[in-house]
Amino acid sequence: MNRKTRKFPIVLACIILISVIYGAISIGKSISIRNQKLEIIERNNKMISELNNDIENLNSEIENAYSSDFIEKVAREDLGMVKPREIIYVDKNMEKDSDKISNKDF
Secondary structure, eight states, X not given: OHHHHHHHHHXXXXXXXXXXXXXXXXXXXXXXXXXXXXXXXXXHHHHHHHHHHHHHHHHHHHHTTTSHHHHHHHHHHTTOOOOTTOOOOOOHHHHHHHHHHHHHHO
16 A cells, blocks of 8 residues: 555656646747747738838829929939920939949949
């Protein structure tokens, strides 16, 4: 009978130890998963704020789309148009400097 009482606490201690180890591993995994989800949420919130800024910018462009200033800006920058009798001056040094900068990127 003495032997039976000794085995019972050892078996019980092993079961408790295994349970504690399993619980610690489970908690560690759940914390890791939680941290990953928080990082994803943070990235998504940042992306949402950037997209909201883009939406605001596009809405302001839409509101200004029919103004003469916007039309002139698009005509000059995107289409390369100039006003009648307007003289365009090109600084050759600026072109060389911009070529040097763009070549450094490659």
